Amino acid sequence: MDAAEPKPSVIASHVDIVYRVFAGRRPGGGWRGRSTRGVRQVHAVKDVSFVANHGESIGVVGRNGSGKSTLLRAVAGLVPPTKGDVWADGTPSLLGVNAVLVKQVSGARNIYIGAQALGLSKAEVDAVFDEIVDFSGIGDAIHLPMSTYSSGMAARLRFAISTAVVPPVLVIDEALATGDAHFRARSEQRIKKLREQAGTVFLVSHSADTIRSMCDRALWLDQGELVMDGPVDAVVDAYSAVTKKSLGTTKRPEEPDVPGVQRWYGSNRYETSALASRSGTPGPHDTVVLASGLDPTLAMSAVPAAATVDAPVLLTAPDRLLSVTRAELARLEVDRVILLGGAEILGDEVAAELSGAGLTVDRVTGTTAVETSLALLSEVTAEDAVDTVFLVAHGETENVLAASITALAGLGRVLLVDSDGLTPTHLETLARLRPRKIVVVAEEGVVGDHDIAELRRHAEEGAERHLSPTPVLAANEASLGYRPEDVEVAYLASASPSSVCDVVTGAAVAGLVDAPMLLVERDSVPAATQQELERLAPSRLVVIGGPLSVSSAVRQALGDHRRSETPDSELDVDL
Amino acid sequence: MNPPDPAASALSAEDARALARQHGLTSLAQRPTLRAYLGQLWSRRQFIMTLSAAQSAAKYEGNRLGQLWALFNPALLIVSYFLVFGVLLRTSRGIDNFVLFLSIGVVLFGVAATVITSGARAISSNLGLVRALRFPRAALPISATLTELITSWPAFALLLLLVPITGEPITWHAALFPAAIGLQMLQLTGMALIAARLVDVSRDLANLIPTVLRLLRYTSGVFFSIAVFAAAFPPVVEALLAYQPFALQLTLGRQALMQEVPLDGGPWLASVVWTVVLLVGGMIVFWRGEGSYGRG
Numbered sequence: 001m002d003a004a005e006p007k008p009s010v011i012a013s014h015v016d017i018v019y020r021v022f023a024g025r026r027p028g029g030g031w032r033g034r035s036t037r038g039v040r041q042v043h044a045v046k047d048v049s050f051v052a053n054h055g056e057s058i059g060v061v062g063r064n065g066s067g068k069s070t071l072l073r074a075v076a077g078l079v080p081p082t083k084g085d086v087w088a089d090g091t092p093s094l095l096g097v098n099a100v101l102v103k104q105v106s107g108a109r110n111i112y113i114g115a116q117a118l119g120l121s122k123a124e125v126d127a128v129f130d131e132i133v134d135f136s137g138i139g140d141a142i143h144l145p146m147s148t149y150s151s152g153m154a155a156r157l158r159f160a161i162s163t164a165v166v167p168p169v170l171v172i173d174e175a176l177a178t179g180d181a182h183f184r185a186r187s188e189q190r191i192k193k194l195r196e197q198a199g200t201v202f203l204v205s206h207s208a209d210t211i212r213s214m215c216d217r218a219l220w221l222d223q224g225e226l227v228m229d230g231p232v233d234a235v236v237d238a239y240s241a242v243t244k245k246s247l248g249t250t251k252r253p254e255e256p257d258v259p260g261v262q263r264w265y266g267s268n269r270y271e272t273s274a275l276a277s278r279s280g281t282p283g284p285h286d287t288v289v290l291a292s293g294l295d296p297t298l299a300m301s302a303v304p305a306a307a308t309v310d311a312p313v314l315l316t317a318p319d320r321l322l323s324v325t326r327a328e329l330a331r332l333e334v335d336r337v338i339l340l341g342g343a344e345i346l347g348d349e350v351a352a353e354l355s356g357a358g359l360t361v362d363r364v365t366g367t368t369a370v371e372t373s374l375a376l377l378s379e380v381t382a383e384d385a386v387d388t389v390f391l392v393a394h395g396e397t398e399n400v401l402a403a404s405i406t407a408l409a410g411l412g413r414v415l416l417v418d419s420d421g422l423t424p425t426h427l428e429t430l431a432r433l434r435p436r437k438i439v440v441v442a443e444e445g446v447v448g449d450h451d452i453a454e455l456r457r458h459a460e461e462g463a464e465r466h467l468s469p470t471p472v473l474a475a476n477e478a479s480l481g482y483r484p485e486d487v488e489v490a491y492l493a494s495a496s497p498s499s500v501c502d503v504v505t506g507a508a509v510a511g512l513v514d515a516p517m518l519l520v521e522r523d524s525v526p527a528a529t530q531q532e533l534e535r536l537a538p539s540r541l542v543v544i545g546g547p548l549s550v551s552s553a554v555r556q557a558l559g560d561h562r563r564s565e566t567p568d569s570e571l572d573v574d575l
Numbered sequence: 576m577n578p579p580d581p582a583a584s585a586l587s588a589e590d591a592r593a594l595a596r597q598h599g600l601t602s603l604a605q606r607p608t609l610r611a612y613l614g615q616l617w618s619r620r621q622f623i624m625t626l627s628a629a630q631s632a633a634k635y636e637g638n639r640l641g642q643l644w645a646l647f648n649p650a651l652l653i654v655s656y657f658l659v660f661g662v663l664l665r666t667s668r669g670i671d672n673f674v675l676f677l678s679i680g681v682v683l684f685g686v687a688a689t690v691i692t693s694g695a696r697a698i699s700s701n702l703g704l705v706r707a708l709r710f711p712r713a714a715l716p717i718s719a720t721l722t723e724l725i726t727s728w729p730a731f732a733l734l735l736l737l738v739p740i741t742g743e744p745i746t747w748h749a750a751l752f753p754a755a756i757g758l759q760m761l762q763l764t765g766m767a768l769i770a771a772r773l774v775d776v777s778r779d780l781a782n783l784i785p786t787v788l789r790l791l792r793y794t795s796g797v798f799f800s801i802a803v804f805a806a807a808f809p810p811v812v813e814a815l816l817a818y819q820p821f822a823l824q825l826t827l828g829r830q831a832l833m834q835e836v837p838l839d840g841g842p843w844l845a846s847v848v849w850t851v852v853l854l855v856g857g858m859i860v861f862w863r864g865e866g867s868y869g870r871g
Contacts, residue, residue, distance in 0.1 A: 013591035077603035077709040080866040087595035104633035116622035117708040
């Protein structure tokens with residue numbers, strides 16, 4: 001420490017934060033008979049120490065899931081560290097995107113609730129009330145319930161409330177991204193003023209520019225560890241250098257941030273797959289399914305099976321392992337990799353590279369996609385009951401998407417057929433498995449009516465043809481099985497044929513965390529999806545794919561469906 | 576590439592503690608002492624009031640008839656209970672003014688059920704507040720009780736109105752009614768604190784609450800006289816049924832408003848004891864979980 005000049009406002013000493021997540025996967029029907037229900041521990045912050053001083057403005061950078069938000073919640077005193085200690089001057093206040101107060105009541109009442117919770121007396125709130133309303137720019141709507149506010153209005157109001165009192169320590173979690181340029185400029189000014197009043201500001205933002213312009217110091221977290229702590233330019237430079245190296249070029253078209261609607265994508269399908277896995281599946285997984293990105297329909301058809309054994313699905317180039325994929329396999333602490341397809345589909349180079357890294361490599365062999373699909377279904381041992389098997393033609397991408405998303409939600413399986421229809425192996429496999437039900441998602445030209453009659457004998461509840469309308473509708477229907485109170489996050493990707501890989505990636509992550517997977521169009525949110533989002537009102541949305549797959553306008557529109565508060569359903573208190 | 580930060584790595588846990596002490600920083604990780612915790616709660620009393628008033632106002636906000644439902648709901652409930660238990664099942668044995676007896680039972684037990692239900696969800700239904708602001712979390716279950724008290728005054732007024740309507744004389748005993756309500760609210764606060772902690776520890780427990788409340792509703796003498804119906808059992812059964820807090824809450828209310836239920840010090844004394852036990856116990860139970868609420 002250099003002399004006694006700076007006065008500390010926050011001291012974090014060897015902070016470790018481990019929290020439990022409930023893996024809410026339904027048990028039963030496992031492919032290798034392993035139920036994955038239970039509590040998983042996430043080591044979000046590992047041995048982080050720093051001293052923050054009065055008047056400092058500290059940016060926190062790091063990838064999604066690097067522990068930034070968790071660390072800041074500890075600094076705000078909202079999450080106690082599992083190990084270590086945090087000291088602060090007074091009561092810090094956290095300003096986060098999810099912090100709606102009581103949404104059923106008016107903004108005015110929320111000002112009183114929020115400001116009094118921060119420690120103001122009623123008289124003190126009276127004194128600053130007009131200023132808060134003015135600053136938020138909400139106007140007369142302040143007397144309407146907060147549930148009627150757009151996410152931007154709510155964020156502005158929260159910002160105004162949190163900064164009404166000069167908190168000794170203010171923690172801002174991406175809140176500045178909201179609102180128009182005008183509000184942004186005013187909030188930047190307000191933060192500058194706070195700093196002059198000797199407060200300390202912590203700021204998490206994905207935008208390096210925001211951090212550079214607002215902060216003088218930065219912390220860089222990666223996988224919960226403090227990688228670097230120093231002057232803002234040095235840290236942000238180092239951070240961007242590393243992210244550029246591992247992500248390829250990161251010069252992306254500027255896109256306004258939408259609070260609560262994240263976008264996960266890389267510069268190609270393999271990067272997107274690895275990045276989404278990194279952000280969406282925090283804990284370790286011992287088994288991973290590796291599929292060729294050149295045959296997304298085959299990969300998609302394997303997603304429901306992978307989900308039942310709690311295995312992430314990663315896409316790879318057929319002839320080599322990209323470094324992002326290798327890094328992600330290492331991060332997941334994978335022991336065993338299942339290659340989807342024979343050497344014709346995924347080259348031996350990939351297998352050799354994996355074995356070289358000390359991993360067990362198993363292949364689901366088949367020279368074609370259909371053979372592979374059969375082999376995958378045969379992996380199911382006789383004791384495991386298979387619910388529904390969807391038969392779908394390999395070439396019909398839309399049907400594969402629809403069937404796989406439906407199967408994913410209902411613990412079913414997808415079996416591919418060729419355009420020539422069923423083979424004796426199909427019948428044999430199904431006869432052996434005796435699924436509860438067989439659904440044929442193919443035209444009569446592919447699987448004829450007399451084939452269905454034949455299939456009927458192999459399933460307990462028979463077989464039927466069900467041509468799902470479109471992947472969008474099938475995804476919405478599959479999502480209906482989720483109760484809004486169980487849905488924290490929903491994944492979205494474009495239904496257009498060019499984005500199939502994004503759907504595979506999204507469905508694989510969604511399957512692991514038991515979250516709904518919904519589809520949109522490139523430039524619009526279909527009415528049915530919109531309706532389903534309104535019903536679920538998830539607090540967080542994740543768009544898989546870049547602005548070329550799902551436009552910025554769609555992402556913006558999705559922001560309005562986010563739930564900003566937990567549901568207010570009343571438990572019944574009747575007889 | 577990554578130079579270790581000198582300030583952080585040089586600072587051992589002891590140095591950090593010393594530095595914090597030197598500059599008067601307080602630990603965010605450690606739970607405050609019970610005394611300090613109660614102090615924090617007291618200093619947020621206005622916040623608790625504001626929150627309760629807001630939540631009470633929100634309750635019927637979406638309804639066209641608004642707060643009138645706070646009157647209609649208990650009134651309709653009393654009528655339906657009367658039809659079932661007074662007319663069909665005739666559980667009115669041994670009670671002269673069954674309408675008032677039943678009304679007091681329905682309203683007071685309804686208050687208890689609501690407080691326990693919303694108290695159990697006090698943390699989970701206020702995650703927005705919990706995740707954004709640091710304040711003593713006991714404010715939330717306490718505000719569940721207060722919210723119900725504010726919401727229920729029309730129902731209490733209805734009970735007072737029913738006294739002359741059902742031909743009951745108005746005596747000085749009615750002045751004890753607020754005291755009965757007060758004791759009930761304090762007991763419910765204690766229970767709400769305990770329920771909030773239990774449900775926070777294991778969310779699954781929330782599923783048991785409706786069943787437990789139903790059981791209590793049928794055994795606390797809401798629509799029958801415990802003394803009459805327990806007569807067939809050994810006296811210990813009657814004592815157990817009559818001296819559990821929910822039954823006592825109804826008894827106290829009835830002693831205050833009904834002439835046929837004579838004023839008796841025993842139940843009042845038992846109620847005071849329950850109040851102290853539940854309030855102190857609830858506060859300690861809840862305080863011991865402070866810091867873990869709304870985590871994850």
